[in-house]
Amino acid sequence: MRETLDFLLNDWLRVGELSARERFADHNAETFGAVLDTCERLAREKFAPFNRLADTEEPHFDGEQVHLPQATHEAMRAFVDAGLLAGSQDYELGGMQLPCVIEMAGKAFISKASVAMSGYAMLTKGNANLLMAHGSEAQREVFAKNEFAGRWFGTMCLSEPQAGSSLSDVATRAEPEDAADPLGPRYRLKGNKMWISGGEHEMTENIIHLVLAKIPGPDGKLVPGTRGISLFVVPKKLVTPAGELSGERNDVALAGLNHKLGYRGTTNCLLNFGEGRFKPGGKAGAVGYLVGKPGEGLKCMFHMMNEARIGVGLGAVMLGYAGYEASLEYARQRPQGRAIGPGGKDAAQPQRPIIEHADVKRMLLAQKSYVEGGLALELFCARLVDEANTGDADAAAEATLLLEVLTPIAKSWPSEWCLEANSLAIQVLGGYGYTRDFPVEQHWRDNRLNMIHEGTHGIQGLDLLGRKVVMDGGRALQLLAARINATIERALPRPALAERVNELAAALAKIGRATKSAWATGAPEEALANATPYLQAFGHLVLAWIWLELALAAEGESDFARGKQAAARYFFAYELPKIDAWLAVVASREPLCREMQDAWF
């Protein structure tokens, strides 16, 4: 993977050019490489050897504490000690001022080694980043800084048992207590939060929850809809304004752990806020401090959600990558069968490694095109984040808009196709792949979560077709189309890419037409009835574009370059044509699904 990563960063994204920017002035190819070296070593030594253990020794709750394998404690400690939680932060926050794209490239190694063991890091970083953007100075100083230092870990608490995809139905109440608390306006929260990853553990002395809740109106009622949602920072243990533990336990109690299909190394919790299990200040109610303004909770949270969605995408990619590497290694070593030649097969000859069979190569090429393409996409998004943060005003605005339209793809596409990669990895190993003696079955189980959390596939489709491609009069989609056309322009002079150029141009035109047709009647219920097939087609368009980019970047006749050319060709020959089937129902506003009646099932 390192060679591909270096290719993507250096030859394709040209990250070296970032050193010219003031924020990254201390960095160069060497410092970037050192970060990757560190992550690669940590992944190999602290995470990969324990990934199966984190699955079999599922977290358990003894009524008082949640127990995780010691290996998880040690791996996360090593991650923190290497300064990786704060990698992209300011020097004054203990950070390294790394570009996001380098931070993400480093994270790729960790995720590939154990996405579940490292889940705590992604949540903590996202939580602290949100507080940096929307918290008060005291909140940044007390909470975010201690999170970046790895002293405390963080969570995001959105869902409730009755409110998963429908956040407008959040019912956790926040009653005001003291508007003048140094840590921010103080409230008492009461409600139940579901699916809280990292919600309980003993790895750090405190856990910082970011919680969506509603402040009741003068009539004591909660405002319906998302407008009523505010955001609160709720520590598991209360802290002083100086950032020390006060010694008092907040009223946040673990109600139970979820027992999952996979991704078991990350605890997943049902948390009760304010049920009276603990009585801070002598009374029930979880103490929380308002972050940002009342009613703007969801807006603030989306700061974390977008980051989390790209993080989910990267995790999905790296699970796919892990399976690809495992099945490639197996295919090279496992003898089985013989080549089909003009004269059939000669059973008297020794068996050949299965990598020589066309169908096995097909399964490996599919995986390669999914996982390398997916990795390129996630790094491209991270590079856009850097542009949004450090580019000039126009470039930053463009990057921000492109991120809007690419985030649903960065989240959903690998969740679907790198899961498929994991299934193909099992298939390459055959019966062995179906046993727990090999890692590929765990990758597949772990990866199945990614189409669900941080916004399901259905939600991503609605976000893309219902919001992102129509926002600002379709400006984000136009920007993306301009980028795709620019790639096509660059590829035009290359005869070897002529077919690919035509196919990509045709696919882009089809997406454009389907988008227009979907909205031709202006009726959301008609347009959005096929939002998921639209999401699938859009994702394949984006990946085809990425692969044309990579084919352009991988020049020459080296084995490495030929591999990239082959994967690009695979994607165009075997994958891109699938968009026609998906777009047909979008363009015709096929009404079957919305007209279907319960009684007919």
Added chain:
Amino acid sequence: MRETLDFLLNDWLRVGELSARERFADHNAETFGAVLDTCERLAREKFAPFNRLADTEEPHFDGEQVHLPQATHEAMRAFVDAGLLAGSQDYELGGMQLPCVIEMAGKAFISKASVAMSGYAMLTKGNANLLMAHGSEAQREVFAKNEFAGRWFGTMCLSEPQAGSSLSDVATRAEPEDAADPLGPRYRLKGNKMWISGGEHEMTENIIHLVLAKIPGPDGKLVPGTRGISLFVVPKKLVTPAGELSGERNDVALAGLNHKLGYRGTTNCLLNFGEGRFKPGGKAGAVGYLVGKPGEGLKCMFHMMNEARIGVGLGAVMLGYAGYEASLEYARQRPQGRAIGPGGKDAAQPQRPIIEHADVKRMLLAQKSYVEGGLALELFCARLVDEANTGDADAAAEATLLLEVLTPIAKSWPSEWCLEANSLAIQVLGGYGYTRDFPVEQHWRDNRLNMIHEGTHGIQGLDLLGRKVVMDGGRALQLLAARINATIERALPRPALAERVNELAAALAKIGRATKSAWATGAPEEALANATPYLQAFGHLVLAWIWLELALAAEGESDFARGKQAAARYFFAYELPKIDAWLAVVASREPLCREMQDAWF
């Protein structure tokens, strides 16, 4: 499901007409219904409540015995006591002379309740059926009869650690010992067999293994290739010609259990034959009796394999069906979100059941089209078996040929698409679906086996494109095309089906052209490089045909009929168009995969 099953059997396949045949003369709609009632009750009482237990209490080996949950013992006993193992056998064998199609319809209930707990039955029945076809009278009397009676269970032992898909590399040796044994020519076997389902357990007093092995030539060497393979019946405990246990243990020893991703209720074993753990007659070597002629082992075994492949298909379908029912029930009860109307959503209104969302209905319709279509396909194949067994000569020959071309589809298509149904069921349940508190994650794990065992997807593709569609000058494909065209003829007068008729005719023509193009150069390595995409396209063509058949059979405006029409429309609108992408690489003989080099990965 019962309503759909009755519709498929009575309205579509008209099984009542079978009563006119001598073999089924005692049967009628009532006796058929009674069998289904029995199976439905057994499934509900003895299997379904323990399916999760069979997963969590995985079989374990204490060094002497393999332990299964008591519930599995009791469920299999109840199955045997109801006479279901011998359902389609002659009266004189203790059977009921049921048509295969009825037997399979009954089995559908059991498989839906617990495919893994009931795996032993499928193997035993297949084993005994093979002996009925190819065994000597003594073998039928001693082994098959006791298997049908459920006194002993059976297995099939093909794979070895170094010979999975490549059976020509079977290395188990069979040395002649006594040509005049009353149970058949007696040999001593020595070798290791892998992936043996049902290979060890204590449910029955004996286990009857059917084992592929090679008889050495005069030079002591094994003949390379499949021609050298012979078939032996090898009991775990030796038996007398009178069918009683002799008291002596055969030299068959469990080397270990495989620990699987799913399907855990069926033991899966590594068996050592003839390693000397036991010494029947005072010496090492597993005692086995030749079945059929030397060198014809694979031909005999395929008798069981074809049956097993349709059985695998049914199992895959029923896992899909179980997930469909679970997710449908959940979607009807779970409130979340609100309808998208022209004015957006009104958060002040109560939440609505998720079955009202178009995307949820899409996921349910997809499942419905996969699992009901898949069930129809498996029953159709079973009905063909009845035709092959009891039809007049021409009809029997035609049915046999159709079965040849449909078996790879009956096996592979549900393995892929009913697995996808299981994934959609998880998605409908969201986070809950990802927990082990709901059954859908287990269905998905269980179903992942079906693309692997009894011939992988890759093997099915080679069988279809490399053998079945070209055999007898393409006669099987022509027959299928004639059947499809007959359906089209019947649908022509129905205006509501006009679009479907055109689409099916076009798809059939595309398959015909792609088949020709694939073989245009006559080079197997060129044709077969894309055998798997061909298999996928062919499967979707067959299912589209099945759905047009069902749309024709489901007349009227009842909710039931409208559901079938909607599922048919779903399949044609959302699924059938996928064949273009698959066939493009087949028709162009896309050489990418076979030309790909190891070093380029």
